Amino acid sequence: MELRQLEYFVAVAEEQHFTRAAARLHVVQSAVSAAIKSLERELGAPLLDRNAKRVRLTDAGHALLPRARVALDAARDARDAVAEVRGGLRGTLRIGTLTSIRVIDLPALLGEYHRRHPGVLIQTAVSPMGSRGLVGLLAEHRLDLAFVSVPGPRPAGVQLVELTSSVMDLAVPPDHPLAGRASVPIEELAGLDFIDLPAGYGNRDVADRAFTAASVRRHVTIEITDIGTSADYVRNGLGVALLPRFLLAGGKGLATIPVTGADLRWPLSLAVPADRPPGAAARALIALTADFLPVP
Numbered sequence: 001m002e003l004r005q006l007e008y009f010v011a012v013a014e015e016q017h018f019t020r021a022a023a024r025l026h027v028v029q030s031a032v033s034a035a036i037k038s039l040e041r042e043l044g045a046p047l048l049d050r051n052a053k054r055v056r057l058t059d060a061g062h063a064l065l066p067r068a069r070v071a072l073d074a075a076r077d078a079r080d081a082v083a084e085v086r087g088g089l090r091g092t093l094r095i096g097t098l099t100s101i102r103v104i105d106l107p108a109l110l111g112e113y114h115r116r117h118p119g120v121l122i123q124t125a126v127s128p129m130g131s132r133g134l135v136g137l138l139a140e141h142r143l144d145l146a147f148v149s150v151p152g153p154r155p156a157g158v159q160l161v162e163l164t165s166s167v168m169d170l171a172v173p174p175d176h177p178l179a180g181r182a183s184v185p186i187e188e189l190a191g192l193d194f195i196d197l198p199a200g201y202g203n204r205d206v207a208d209r210a211f212t213a214a215s216v217r218r219h220v221t222i223e224i225t226d227i228g229t230s231a232d233y234v235r236n237g238l239g240v241a242l243l244p245r246f247l248l249a250g251g252k253g254l255a256t257i258p259v260t261g262a263d264l265r266w267p268l269s270l271a272v273p274a275d276r277p278p279g280a281a282a283r284a285l286i287a288l289t290a291d292f293l294p295v296p
Contacts, residue, residue: 003075005039006068008032009047013065014142016054069141073276080280083119090119093281096134096146096271097124098202100228103164103246103268104147109292113285120281128225130201138273144282148271149202151209160269161286164293166244168206168264170257171234179255186214186262193221193239195230203227203266207242210262246294 011021012032022029040047047061057065076091083090097106110122127133131148132155138146139157147163154160170189172178178188189211197204211218221239224230230241235253244266248256270286272278278286 001042005035006071008035009039010068012055013057076279084280088119089117089281091281092121094144095124096137096143098147099126099226101147104292113288132200138271146271149266149268151206151267157274158271159274160271162267162269165265165267166246168242168244168266170259171243171248171254172240173237174255178257181257183258183260185260187216190216193219195222195233195239195241196220197227198223206264206266210264214262
């Protein structure tokens, strides 16, 4: 049994497709198929069901998958240990990120990381399901770490290190009836048209939890996937929005109002899989991130 065979098997299991797995591995599909057939012969059992439209794991495949991941993680750790002794990190670091963080200058953080560790290939990814999707990718070992916003209880399969947080205020156009208020109770927001991100994104989950806790119904009329553009929708009169203060600071053409009677704290955390320690490349980024956090 070779590590290459296990790597190909894990890729097909995660992608549920030979062509996508081959593209991810940067090899031809025939090489992936041949490696897995060879692995099946060595183990004496079929690992994949190739009759369905999607490739699915057999019972043997399900049994092998977590152990294959452990073996690949052990090989990664061995390479990391040798690389550290030789004075340089190597490998690939897969980072999940939100569509708009802003509270941390991510390009600056990754730029400094690249200067310190040029031998590490950095890959970033977002999820159409927001933080919830990134947590799922971490639990499946498809990411090494991720910047996420997860209010409430810690989700299964990941560990969270909270980095910073921001209170979410109500953003309205300057001519809105609430624009001159010093604050507004959450109960008074029931009849407003809200602009928000889809369920699964951190700020949407913060708002949904707050309205549910206050037993107030909320009407979301527009859903977008980039929180950074929310203020523009508000400026153009399409609704109101609850947005973290770091996005609203110095914003023109908006009135911002604190909301009372609700927990509207938006957290930002670094998440890593709970069932394995982060590798050397991931640990180096986690340590460097502290230098790029906003000053309290």
